[in-house]
Amino acid sequence: MSLDDDYANAAYIPDAESFLEYWDEAARNYREAEHTLGRAQLNQPYGPHSDQAFDLFYPAGRPLGLVVFVHGGYWLRFGRRDFSHLAQGACLRDWAVAMPSYPLAPEASISGITRSVAMAITEAASRIAGPIVLAGHSAGGHLVARMGQDDVGLPSAVRGRIQKIVPISPVADLLPLMQTEMNVTLKLTKASAKAESPAYRPRPNDTDVHIWVGAEERPVFLEQAKLLATNWQAGLTIEVSKHHFDIIAGLEDPDSSLMAALLED
Numbered sequence: 001m002s003l004d005d006d007y008a009n010a011a012y013i014p015d016a017e018s019f020l021e022y023w024d025e026a027a028r029n030y031r032e033a034e035h036t037l038g039r040a041q042l043n044q045p046y047g048p049h050s051d052q053a054f055d056l057f058y059p060a061g062r063p064l065g066l067v068v069f070v071h072g073g074y075w076l077r078f079g080r081r082d083f084s085h086l087a088q089g090a091c092l093r094d095w096a097v098a099m100p101s102y103p104l105a106p107e108a109s110i111s112g113i114t115r116s117v118a119m120a121i122t123e124a125a126s127r128i129a130g131p132i133v134l135a136g137h138s139a140g141g142h143l144v145a146r147m148g149q150d151d152v153g154l155p156s157a158v159r160g161r162i163q164k165i166v167p168i169s170p171v172a173d174l175l176p177l178m179q180t181e182m183n184v185t186l187k188l189t190k191a192s193a194k195a196e197s198p199a200y201r202p203r204p205n206d207t208d209v210h211i212w213v214g215a216e217e218r219p220v221f222l223e224q225a226k227l228l229a230t231n232w233q234a235g236l237t238i239e240v241s242k243h244h245f246d247i248i249a250g251l252e253d254p255d256s257s258l259m260a261a262l263l264e265d
Contacts, residue, residue, distance in 0.1 A: 003179045006220045009244040019245040031084035046123035054100035054120050055080050057087040063096035065130035068121050072138025075105045092254035098124035106185045110196050117143045118153040131163035137248050141170025148204025164208040166262050169221050172199040172228035199227045209234035210261050214242030
């Protein structure tokens with residue numbers, strides 16, 4: 001039986017299209033304003049592909065460290081420009097924020113996307129000193145969770161700087177996706193799905209992990225978050241009244257509980 005409906009988010013979110021419109025406008029306005037102020041370095045390459053680039057946003061003062069936010073979209077859509085505004089909360093707390101794009105499926109495999117994200121983090125880390133915090137939403141939650149393993153290509157010096165990983169509404173077990181129409185494009189096999197599933201990989205050593213998910217999400221996303229939290233013995237917050245699209249809104253607010261989870265001990 002297909003699981004397509006289980007993983008369909010927009011169909012179960014009232015006025016879902018308005019969120020896409022808001023992201024587009026808010027991201028563009030924030031990006032342009034920060035660039036005008038000289039606090040944004042845009043389109044910074046980290047590899048040869050045109051999508052292997054990131055935008056880097058700076059706080060008003062000296063950065064305390066680096067936050068990397070990895071976007072979602074089931075590895076199939078979106079890019080760094082769609083979520084620029086989500087850098088605001090961390091920048092207002094004096095952290096720099098890198099927002100990478102990555103090559104999308106079907107041009108790139110999920111394992112290839114994982115390696116691209118590691119390359120982006122490595123390049124951004126060479127620009128900003130101090131601790132590193134990783135956050136990612138949905139497929140981006142999968143990707144930042146994968147950064148905790150030693151097979152993704154992160155140099156040991158960069159891995160040693162990762163202070164916290166916060167997967168937001170993550171896809172932690174990729175095996176069910178083999179039963180969806182998405183797999184026509186993703187081309188997951190049982191071996192590749194299991195290898196890329198954070199839930200079946202070791203918990204990152206010496207790194208704090210906190211999983212964040214909305215109470216109003218599709219049941220499979222709650223199950224995915226709980227599975228990762230259980231298997232990794234990690235912290236889990238189920239935020240009341242939040243669904244898959246508004247769960248990331250806390251990244252805009254320096255005083256939100258999500259920002260506290262990212263940047264406070």
